[in-house]
Amino acid sequence: GDSVTQMEGPVTLSEEAFLTINCTYTATGYPSLFWYVQYPGEGLQLLLKATKADDKGSNKGFEATYRKETTSFHLEKGSVQVSDSAVYFCALREGGGSNYKLTFGKGTLLTVNP
Amino acid sequence: GAVVSQHPSRVICKSGTSVKIECRSLDFQATTMFWYRQFPKQSLMLMATSNEGSKATYEQGVEKDKFLINHASLTLSTLTVTSAHPEDSSFYICSAGPGANSPLHFGNGTRLTVT
Numbered sequence: 001g002d003s004v005t006q007m008e009g010p011v012t013l014s015e016e017a018f019l020t021i022n023c024t025y026t027a028t029g030y031p032s033l034f035w036y037v038q039y040p041g042e043g044l045q046l047l048l049k050a051t052k053a054d055d056k057g058s059n060k061g062f063e064a065t066y067r068k069e070t071t072s073f074h075l076e077k078g079s080v081q082v083s084d085s086a087v088y089f090c091a092l093r094e095g096g097g098s099n100y101k102l103t104f105g106k107g108t109l110l111t112v113n114p
Numbered sequence: 115g116a117v118v119s120q121h122p123s124r125v126i127c128k129s130g131t132s133v134k135i136e137c138r139s140l141d142f143q144a145t146t147m148f149w150y151r152q153f154p155k156q157s158l159m160l161m162a163t164s165n166e167g168s169k170a171t172y173e174q175g176v177e178k179d180k181f182l183i184n185h186a187s188l189t190l191s192t193l194t195v196t197s198a199h200p201e202d203s204s205f206y207i208c209s210a211g212p213g214a215n216s217p218l219h220f221g222n223g224t225r226l227t228v229t
Contacts, residue, residue, distance in 0.1 A: 034217060038156075043120070043207050043220040087156050093218075101148055101163060102209070102218055107156030 002027045006090045006105035013080055013112050021075040021108050023064075023090035031092040033057075033066055033073040034102065038087040047075075047088070080112045117141055118210050120221025127198055127228055135193045135224045137208030143188035144210035148218070149181075152205040161206075164191040198228040 007022040025031065032051045036044040048057030053068035062077045073090060090105040117140040127133050137147055147164040162183050163171040170183035180202075182194040191210075195202050207223040 036220070041223075041225075043118075043222040044209075046217050046219065049217055089156075089158065101160055104158045107158070109156065 002031070002092060002094060002103045004090050004092055004103055004105035006088075006108055008106070008108065010109040010111060013110070015082055015112055015114050016079045017112075019075070019077040019080045019084075019110070021088055021090075021110070023073045023075065023105060025071050025073065025090075025092050027071075027092055027094060029094050030068075031094050033064070034091045034093070035062070035064055035073070035075050036089040036091060036104075038089065038107070040086070044089065080110070082112045082114050085110055085112045118208065118219045118221045120208055120224055122224060123222060124225045125227070127226070129199055129228055130197055132194055132196045133198055133226060135195075135206055135208075135226075137191045137193070137210070137221055139189045139210050139212075142210075142212035144191075144212070145188060147185060147191040147208055147210040149183065149191075149193050150207045150209065152207060152223070158207070161193075166191075195226065198226070200228045202226065203228045 003026045005024050034049045035047040037047045038044045048059040050057040050066035056065045064073050064075045087107045087109050089107045091102040093100050093102050119138045121136045145166045149161045150158045152158050160173050161176045164183045164185040166185045172178045185191040205223050209218045209220045211218045
């Protein structure tokens with residue numbers, strides 16, 4: 001079945017440091033890939049997405065590129081801020097449309113210190 | 115943009131009572147909604163898929179008689195935790211999307227505490 005593996009946290013960085021959170025996936029078809037972010041006490045928010053190979057999703061300074069050859073979708077940001085402290089989830093969805101469920105990684109807690 | 119509203123955000127109940135959690139899509143119709151449970155250390159578990167006008171589809175290991183799901187309209191799904199026990203204490207999150215080629219949007223979650 002489908003699965004998502006992301007690097008275990010927690011990850012602690014200083015402000016303005018470079019961030020990478022690794023994510024790899026296993027899927028039978030050609031999934032869409034997502035990164036969601038969860039701030040403390042809240043639900044999940046879509047951060048970025050990519051729907052086909054070589055697509056790059058980007059938002060708020062975060063980027064991730066859909067790499068089919070390595071089945072990866074690593075999240076990067078060049079300079080993190082304290083406000084980026086949150087839990088980040090990598091996810092995939094087989095099939096089109098929001099009637100298909102998401103399969104999540106276990107989440108990575110990021111803490112950014114001033 | 116698409117918004118999913120979840121209510122209540124927090125609820126405390128006594129063991130043995132039932133609790134209902136609502137999930138609404140505010141600006142779109144959703145034939146399908148998903149219910150997740152979030153465990154300590156972040157892990158999200160899909161509990162069930164809620165289908166408008168038909169029975170929900172439960173994931174393996176989820177008790178359908180304990181977690182009752184009703185999707186009576188295209189904008190509302192409810193999760194009722196029946197005869198709640200302390201081990202049901204958790205963070206429950208719903209999600210839905212407007213349809214084809216759209217991402218899923220999540221509610222802000224419900225923190226259930228059973229005493």
